[in-house]
Amino acid sequence: MVYQRLGDYIRPVDVRNRDLKINLSQGICNAKYFQNPKQVADNPETHKVVRTGQFAYNRATTRNGEKISIALREGPDCTVSSAYQVFEIVDENQLDPKYLMMWFKRPEFDRLAIFYSHGSAHEFFEWDAMCEVRLPIPSIARQREIVEEYETLSRRIRLNEQMIARLEETAQALYRKMFVDGIDKENLPEGWRRGTLGEVANIKGGKRLPKGSELQCEKNSHPYIKVADMCNSKYVILNREFQYVGDDVQSQIRQYIVNEGDVIISIVGTIGSTNVVDITLDNANLTENCVKLVDFRSVSNHYLYSFLTSKEGQLAIEQNVVGGVQGKLPIYNIEKMELLIPNEKAIKDFDNIIVTLDNDMILKQKENEKLTELQSLLLARMGK
Numbered sequence: 001m002v003y004q005r006l007g008d009y010i011r012p013v014d015v016r017n018r019d020l021k022i023n024l025s026q027g028i029c030n031a032k033y034f035q036n037p038k039q040v041a042d043n044p045e046t047h048k049v050v051r052t053g054q055f056a057y058n059r060a061t062t063r064n065g066e067k068i069s070i071a072l073r074e075g076p077d078c079t080v081s082s083a084y085q086v087f088e089i090v091d092e093n094q095l096d097p098k099y100l101m102m103w104f105k106r107p108e109f110d111r112l113a114i115f116y117s118h119g120s121a122h123e124f125f126e127w128d129a130m131c132e133v134r135l136p137i138p139s140i141a142r143q144r145e146i147v148e149e150y151e152t153l154s155r156r157i158r159l160n161e162q163m164i165a166r167l168e169e170t171a172q173a174l175y176r177k178m179f180v181d182g183i184d185k186e187n188l189p190e191g192w193r194r195g196t197l198g199e200v201a202n203i204k205g206g207k208r209l210p211k212g213s214e215l216q217c218e219k220n221s222h223p224y225i226k227v228a229d230m231c232n233s234k235y236v237i238l239n240r241e242f243q244y245v246g247d248d249v250q251s252q253i254r255q256y257i258v259n260e261g262d263v264i265i266s267i268v269g270t271i272g273s274t275n276v277v278d279i280t281l282d283n284a285n286l287t288e289n290c291v292k293l294v295d296f297r298s299v300s301n302h303y304l305y306s307f308l309t310s311k312e313g314q315l316a317i318e319q320n321v322v323g324g325v326q327g328k329l330p331i332y333n334i335e336k337m338e339l340l341i342p343n344e345k346a347i348k349d350f351d352n353i354i355v356t357l358d359n360d361m362i363l364k365q366k367e368n369e370k371l372t373e374l375q376s377l378l379l380a381r382m383g384k
Helices: 097-104 107-115 127-131 140-179 247-253 301-309 311-319 331-335 344-381
Strands: 003-005 010-013 048-050 055-058 070-072 078-080 084-089 134-136 193-196 202-205 223-225 263-266 274-277 290-294 338-341
Touching: 010 127, 048 055, 048 084, 055 097, 070 097, 084 127, 097 140, 097 344, 140 301, 140 344, 202 331, 263 301, 274 301, 301 311, 301 344, 311 338
Parallel strands: none
Antiparallel strands: 003 134, 010 084, 048 078, 055 070, 055 084, 193 338, 202 290, 263 274, 263 290
8 A cells, every 4th residue: 555645635724813803712532523611811812723633732742641632623713722723625626625524534544643753841743744644545436445443433423322312411400300300308208307428338549550660552341440530421431441450469459349230429520420331341440530430328329420420419519519729529429418308119210210311321332432442443554
């Protein structure tokens, strides 16, 4: 397969937002999509304009998770930081933008970009280095076939994500109907009472890696759950993004594992993210930036998850965070968080419905993991 020099197919673009006609400012994450910027621009008129169909990337690669933040703009025109590089394809009948974006999603490209980044205090992947990237460029018809294969998988993933979101919404609506709306806190139903999280579950911390130890990408039977591995869906499920600890490290932290059905909460950084542990992560290790809720009494893990992700639960978490810029949610504050404790029949009735919803949700999540693996295989085949 013949590899072509990318610089022969692309050109830089430098249009500034001088007239302030574009008020949509965006950043780019290392997952390679546009997002709201982390900082508000002080001088937006100097920011670069990214038109629909153009690319932009953050030249800085230091402390970026060994990835380069680059994306194809498919939404309306926006602006990005003046430190970003914006470029476009010269002739889209020779190189399809979506095909090129697929190439940028390959881990091999990230490794190449990091390798060719340079600098002292901060490293940058400059335009000249981008131009020297080489990639196979088949006929435009074949490029579009490859793009369509990839996007077919993407559409299926998005559909599953929408279905998972609807299942989550249904579960939360059921929780509110049974335990929030219309419940008089001063005149609770028979057998119901107010209590604390510490009364209905044991709350235990995770474990920091021993000094000098590092996570590894090589798979084994010791996955390590980080806050970054937690998801917006109910269940945290083992996937290809997880990292692992070696046998020697596992022997030192083996007392800090989670089991299927445990509820975990992030307590540092992004505080309040909540998941239930899937069977694929039974006996996985847990970061010190999370706690686990185990040994449930009077309530179920389904009920606790619904409470913690509800408006009331998130507010309670927010109110119990301590510290300034780097806040933390201490275990003793979690233990004293108040919640409603329904009677056994109400919990059982709730669980019977939730289990059916959860089964569908887990199937969709695991199907998405398989679809994502197929996408990875498709990206890998581009270089062969």
